[in-house]
Amino acid sequence: MSASGKVKLDAMVVAVVGVVVAGAIYAGASVYRSHATQSAADQQTIAANDAMQRLRVTLDPNQFVGEVKRAYQIAERNPALLAQLHCWCGCDVTDGHKNLLDCYRDTHGSHCAICTGEAIEAERLAAQGTPVDKIRDALRDRYENGE
Secondary structure (H helix, E strand, O other), X not given: OOHXXXXXHHHXXXXXXXXXHHHHHHHHHHHHHHHHHHHHHHHHHHHXXXXXXXXXXXXXXXXXXXXXXXXXXXXXXXXXXXXXOOOOOOHHHHOOOOOHHHHHOOHHHHHOHHHHHHHHHHHHHHHOOOOHHHHHHHHHHHHOOOO
């Protein structure tokens, strides 16, 4: 083989190696981006599930009886509804509750007739298809004066 043939062969080998290396780098970057995207999606799913778990944390309704048990069952069954409603018993001031669901995260709902009444009324109205803003209005009208 002549010297110019050898140079051409070496140049071709270098070119082939360059193409293979570039392809490997591209493939590696693609896999990395895929895992990074998947990891971000997984993190979002985990965060959403964690938020739902925190939203659903209520005491076990089986600890209670009667209307109180029913109210805790409502909170367990429909936490998203109660989380959108204000509790009118004053526990926002006395206990730091942010919404009606908070009353069922501890024992407060077990000894407060207003909390129990609000949960039962909210579920009844929701079952009738009443929008949340109208449920809020109805609860305020009935309970804001401590009925």
